[in-house]
Amino acid sequence: MRYNGKTRQQFLKELTAHTALLGAASLAPEQSHAGAIRKPPLIPQRPLGNTGRMVGIYSLGAQATVEQVGMKDQAVEIVNRCINLGINYIDTSAVYGQNGTAKKTPEMQGTSERHVGEVMKTRRNEVYLATKTHDRTYDGSMRLLEKSLKNLQTDHIDLWQIHNIKGGGKENIDQIFADDGVLKALQKARDEKIVTHLGITGHADPDPMRTIIERFPFDCALMALNAADKHYNPFIEKLIPTAVEKNMGIIGMKIPARDRIFSNGGIITMKEAMSYTLTLPVSTIIVGLDNIAELEENIRIAQEFKPLSEEEMVAIEDKVKPHHEHLMFYKGLSKWPKGWSGNNV
Template sequence: MSGSGTTRRDLFKLGAATAAGLIATRLGAADGAEPVGMARPVPKAPFNPATATAMPTRNLGRTGLQVGLFSLGGQAAIEKANNEAVAVPLIERALDLGVNYVDTSARYGGEARWSEQYFGQVMKRRRKEAFLATKTHDRTADGSLRILETSLKLLQTDHVDLWQLHAMSTMDDVEKVCAKGGALEAFQKARDQKLVRFLGLSGHTDPDVLAEAIRRFPFDCVLMAFNAADTWHLPFKKTLLPLAIEKEMGIIGMKIPARGRILEGVPPPPPTQQRGTAKHDRPGTLTIKEAMRYTLSHPVSTVIIGVDNIAQLEENIRIARDFLPLNAAQLEALEQKVKPVYGQASWYKRDAPANPPK
């Protein structure tokens, strides 16, 4: 390589530029956009006229968006293969009912990326109504740009509102994305090209990891696992939440029902279908209303929840519409109520414990 005058750094620059060029070229071919190299206009903020009367709204940090208390997650029915007949009407109904924030990922729905496909079928007609968030799991700039290229194609749009680092789990992840050639280079390039409006990150495993990342880079939003069991093991609300508030970030809560593990009346699946150390060995202890009220009683912007059917969607929106904050005593009571199942409700965290003995 040295003999040709081309270094590995040069090759990286070439690869990243090629990926970015592919994005711009394909968008231009698809929607008549301006030629590559010319400035793109700043995308307009989405607006769903149904939101104001559907549920209370809060600021999404410094983004300028007022987001409804309930937002639609792109898992559950929306990540299942060949589930268009269920997933697409769910997304349509959510927008009809005033949801104005939707979240997906390049990893939802396996290699086919079913979740992004389903959202794309709706976004091609209703893009202006939804703040659209997706994610990259690649820690490199070149890989992340290629993931974004496919995301834009599947989502049938020329930009996303929020692009996030997916599942930041270890300090090594932080080092990789911050390094030369790391994903944050792609994030800044994509924002400069107006392919994304805002930058964020997500994490489930360790609040200290996300805290370190947002100390190093001025992310706009953070998507954190935060449910009523949070206080019992590696609490995000003690380490990460105050820092995100200080930095005026949009704060999105997830894992509210912990995939059903926190909810009463939801039996555990067979042991062969479980993974991790925190086994789901008993029904949960909270209602979905209690679970949502707990998280929404903290200074988060919104909560994202995946649903299996329209009935669940409508119930969650009703809870958001009628939301009243809990006081400190009520919050503590819910924490105590969930304590017998806090292990299974925190299965995604580092060193997740087993449930206490029955």
């Protein structure tokens, strides 16, 4: 395949050159201008686009155990341990909440925020906190924001995002930008300093997301990024270059595709999965967790991360190619197997 006349390796080389510009904070102690020794970050850090904030390259996606109804104690333990180990970016949503079954009820929504809020009531200043509205109207989103603030036990949100941008044509985009649309709510909340930064998220289709960030200067974009992306409607080619050009904070999700990337005999390891995405010009990646052991393993991978070569990235892409339809379930290529229980995202 050619990419505007380039080979895949050339395309990746040019794209990942932007990653080098982001840099990564050293884990060694640093000396301040005043001569004092500053405590080093526990996780390498990168700038979150043009927000002025530095975030660890590995962050918490508050799904999996954290969004499970009836698992408050386990969720609180995970969130606290994340912060203790150096995570300073937490992503949740007004809609996150489940009880391990396919059936979800309105009462479950907000479970993740409520569990995170149990920690935020005493540790709010230690993290950059992101949540989302899945409503596309002004009134509905403002009601959700009020609930999110209550659930999270805080008076401000660092990043408020439009949740799950999908395809569906011009009408859906026009709804977001309408006079009574969700973007008006985001702007109002920012003007009133209830939220600081604005973003969009999506995992199904990069095209409408690109259109949206071309129309409005959002601060951040959360998108699905893993080694299978290349093989169907790729965010890496269709959205990342525009987001880089606009100096947005780029957050990667679906890193192990809810553990499917380890199925079929183990396509690739978590180290390969994380290293592949972290070699891209992302500010951070978010991953859901089942338990503390997964967290500690992922922290070690982040601490030891070294960028992959273009040849190594292509080799990983080739490994997952035979399974890409299975891995691209979130883009509509396959349905969840009956009884599927994978949690990590």
